[in-house]
Structure formats: C-alpha cells, structure tokens
Amino acid sequence: MSEPERTRPETTPDGHHIVVDGRKWRAQDPHIPAALAGELVKGLMAARRLVRTDPTTARPRVQDAKVALGERGDPWWEPTPEGTRERLAAAMRTLLRQRDEGKTICPSDAARVAGGEAWRDLMDEARAVAAELHAAGAVEVRQRGERVNPAAARGPIRLAEGPQLG
Numbered sequence: 001m002s003e004p005e006r007t008r009p010e011t012t013p014d015g016h017h018i019v020v021d022g023r024k025w026r027a028q029d030p031h032i033p034a035a036l037a038g039e040l041v042k043g044l045m046a047a048r049r050l051v052r053t054d055p056t057t058a059r060p061r062v063q064d065a066k067v068a069l070g071e072r073g074d075p076w077w078e079p080t081p082e083g084t085r086e087r088l089a090a091a092m093r094t095l096l097r098q099r100d101e102g103k104t105i106c107p108s109d110a111a112r113v114a115g116g117e118a119w120r121d122l123m124d125e126a127r128a129v130a131a132e133l134h135a136a137g138a139v140e141v142r143q144r145g146e147r148v149n150p151a152a153a154r155g156p157i158r159l160a161e162g163p164q165l166g
Contacts, residue, residue: 130150
C-alpha cells in the first residue's frame with residue numbers, strides 16, 4: 001500500500017504565495033527543476049535541524065537555502081540583477097553543502113535554479129559569481145579536477161567546496 005499523497009497548501013491566485021493557517025508565505029519558485037529543488041529542500045531541512053545545536057552555523061545555511069528556493073530575497077517573479085546574483089551565490093553554496101564531500105557542481109546548476117528555462121542567459125553571470133565566491137574562499141573553481149584561476153579558465157568549469165564555505 002502506498003503512502004497517502006501529501007496535500008499541497010492553498011496558493012494565492014497568482015501562485016506567488018502559499019496560505020497556511022490564513023497566513024501568506026512566499027511560495028517556492030516553480031521554475032526550479034525538480035531534482036535541483038529537491039536538493040535545495042534537503043539542504044534547507046538539514047540546516048533547520050542544525051538550528052538547535054549550532055544556530056550560528058545554521059542560520060546562514062537556512063537563509064541561503066530559502067533565497068535559492070525563491071522564498072526569500074527578491075521575488076522570483078520580479079528578478080533584479082542584484083537579486084539574481086544573490087540567488088546564484090545562495091544556490092551554489094547550498095548545493096555544495098548538500099552534495100557529498102568532494103563532489104562538485106556546475107555553475108549551470110545554479111543558473112537553472114535562478115533562471116528557469118532562461119538559464120543559459122545567466123551563464124556568464126553564474127561564472128562571475130563563482131569567481132567572486134572563489135576569491136572569498138567559499139568555492140574552488142576547477143577544470144579537469146585541478147584548481148584554476150577563474151579569470152583564466154576557458155571552457156567548462158566545476159565548483160567545489162572552498163575552505164570558507166561554512
């Protein structure tokens with residue numbers, strides 16, 4: 001016998017908010033591919049569990065996951081350039097924390113989170129955000145498994161956890 005299907009919360013007519021006990025909350029961006037949304041939600045749940053034992057570490061992780069999901073920050077239905085950059089960075093950090101140690105992500109993963117079907121238009125911005133996170137020590141930019149200078153990197157790159165990811 002299968003598990004009963006979870007009931008979805010009521011949404012506002014525009015789909016921008018869910019309604020729980022009469023209170024509106026920003027809805028998750030429905031344009032995030034399901035597999036990536038699942039990883040982000042797992043990251044959010046892991047961060048929420050950490051709040052009880054290590055709130056200093058947990059709160060920035062919760063914030064990153066909620067921004068990446070579109071539940072905080074600029075509204076996902078009205079993106080701004082600064083909000084998109086913030087969301088790309090949050091997605092990169094959350095996805096890297098969620099993946100097994102040593103695993104990498106592609107900047108396109110973050111672009112798919114923040115850009116939906118128009119993700120290809122965000123690739124230059126995603127690489128620029130990755131370079132900023134690299135400079136801050138939050139991520140390492142790699143090619144063929146080797147750490148590289150993002151400004152000099154040509155072609156496909158991967159992102160790995162940096163020492164300052166937290």
